[in-house]
Amino acid sequence: MPEAGELQRPRGALDIxxxxxxxxxxxxxxxxxxxxxxxxxxxxxxTPAQFLELLSIGQILPGPxxxxxxxxxxxxxxxxxxxxxxxxxxxxxxxxIVLLLAVLYRETMSQPMVxxxxxxxxxxxxxxxxxxxxxxxxxxxxxxxxxxxxxxVALLTLLAIGVWRWPMVVVVLGLGGASVAFAWWRLGK
Amino acid sequence: MSTLLFGxxxxxxxxxxxxxxxxxxxxxxxxxxxxxxxxxMQRYVVxxxxxxxxxQFTTSVAIAxxxxxxxxxxxxxxxxxxxxxxxxxxxxxxxxxxxxxxxxAASRFGDVRRKSRGMRAFTNGMAPLTLGLLLATGWxxxxxxxxxxxxxxxxxxTVVMLVKTRISPIWLVAxxxxxxxxxxxx
Numbered sequence: 001m002p003e004a005g006e007l008q009r010p011r012g013a014l015d016i017x018x019x020x021x022x023x024x025x026x027x028x029x030x031x032x033x034x035x036x037x038x039x040x041x042x043x044x045x046x047t048p049a050q051f052l053e054l055l056s057i058g059q060i061l062p063g064p065x066x067x068x069x070x071x072x073x074x075x076x077x078x079x080x081x082x083x084x085x086x087x088x089x090x091x092x093x094x095x096x097i098v099l100l101l102a103v104l105y106r107e108t109m110s111q112p113m114v115x116x117x118x119x120x121x122x123x124x125x126x127x128x129x130x131x132x133x134x135x136x137x138x139x140x141x142x143x144x145x146x147x148x149x150x151x152x153v154a155l156l157t158l159l160a161i162g163v164w165r166w167p168m169v170v171v172v173l174g175l176g177g178a179s180v181a182f183a184w185w186r187l188g189k
Numbered sequence: 190m191s192t193l194l195f196g197x198x199x200x201x202x203x204x205x206x207x208x209x210x211x212x213x214x215x216x217x218x219x220x221x222x223x224x225x226x227x228x229x230m231q232r233y234v235v236x237x238x239x240x241x242x243x244x245q246f247t248t249s250v251a252i253a254x255x256x257x258x259x260x261x262x263x264x265x266x267x268x269x270x271x272x273x274x275x276x277x278x279x280x281x282x283x284x285x286x287x288x289x290x291x292x293x294a295a296s297r298f299g300d301v302r303r304k305s306r307g308m309r310a311f312t313n314g315m316a317p318l319t320l321g322l323l324l325a326t327g328w329x330x331x332x333x334x335x336x337x338x339x340x341x342x343x344x345x346x347t348v349v350m351l352v353k354t355r356i357s358p359i360w361l362v363a364x365x366x367x368x369x370x371x372x373x374x375x
Binding site: 024025026027028029030031056057058059060061062063064065066067068071072075076080083087090091093094095097098099102105112113114116117118119120121122123124125127128129130131132133134135136137139140145149150151153154155156157158160162163165167168169171175176179180181182187188 | 216226228244250253254255258260262270285292297306309310312313315319322323327331343345350361366368370373
């Protein structure tokens with residue numbers, strides 16, 4: 001693991017694109033896991049602590065965490081060109097692959113084995129998302145909201161979005177706003 | 190060939206603009222990442238407009254999970270299914286431009302003061318929402334296969350594997366594909 005004094009820098013926007021491209025192509029089921037290995041251990045562009053800091057910022061900002069991180073990292077090293085290079089590197093080839101797979105599926109989906117395989121993959125995709133959710137439960141144990149409030153907000157969100165199918169804007173601004181206000185109040189006590 | 194490139198709704202400007210604007214709004218609401226907006230995307234493109242079926246939507250997510258790269262690319266598959274390459278441009282630009290602009294602004298205009306009371310209220314206040322959104326998303330994704338015991342067994346199997354082991358998600362997707370191919374998810 002690099003210490004602060006041993007850090008390297010990318011050689012330019014193209015270098016950034018190259019690294020983010022390589023990172024994305026290894027990222028099956030998501031890029032974040034690979035990102036630390038590539039950026040911290042292999043390229044030594046940042047320390048583990050810096051990586052975590054960037055991850056936190058990426059999570060606070062709306063949108064895909066890894067996309068936000070790519071933009072911030074690219075910008076820090078090479079300005080807007082670096083940001084664009086990071087984004088392009090991370091998305092171009094994977095986009096092409098994903099669309100080719102979509103075409104392939106479209107052409108073969110009438111075959112029962114293919115249709116069945118995609119149903120299975122869909123079920124797994126659902127499981128992966130639920131599993132990700134369950135991994136977060138632990139971090140809510142010590143929420144400043146208190147466990148009853150945190151659990152209630154989570155449950156209400158699940159019902160509102162998953163069952164009652166309310167528009168997301170209503171839930172995020174309404175329930176989210178209330179939850180944030182409550183958290184603000186609790187943090188001031 | 191033209192439906193391959195342009196989809197059923199092709200260069201219908203109204204559809205493309207609606208997609209771009211709605212996905213753009215969701216981009217700014219995506220506090221838990223792009224996948225947490227999937228239920229609303231599904232509500233919009235399947236429920237409200239009927240541009241896609243449930244099955245097509247979930248399949249789009251599954252394809253993006255199976256492929257390398259950021260999972261946000263599922264919106265590209267959704268866009269392609271609706272309106273071909275133009276649809277991809279609409280959904281991808283919508284999903285990325287607003288949040289990317291915000292990220293660039295945050296990166297340029299100073300340090301995000303994460304320890305301030307306001308920031309901590311935001312992250313702690315939104316955290317249970319993210320949990321609920323993810324659970325809702327998982328539930329929505331099971332919609333096309335709720336009638337299949339085999340498929341519904343894959344869900345807890347995947348959850349256990351993901352939480353209790355360090356098996357990479359791609360292997361779990363592969364298991365799902367094989368189980369499905371053998372007709373166990375009918």
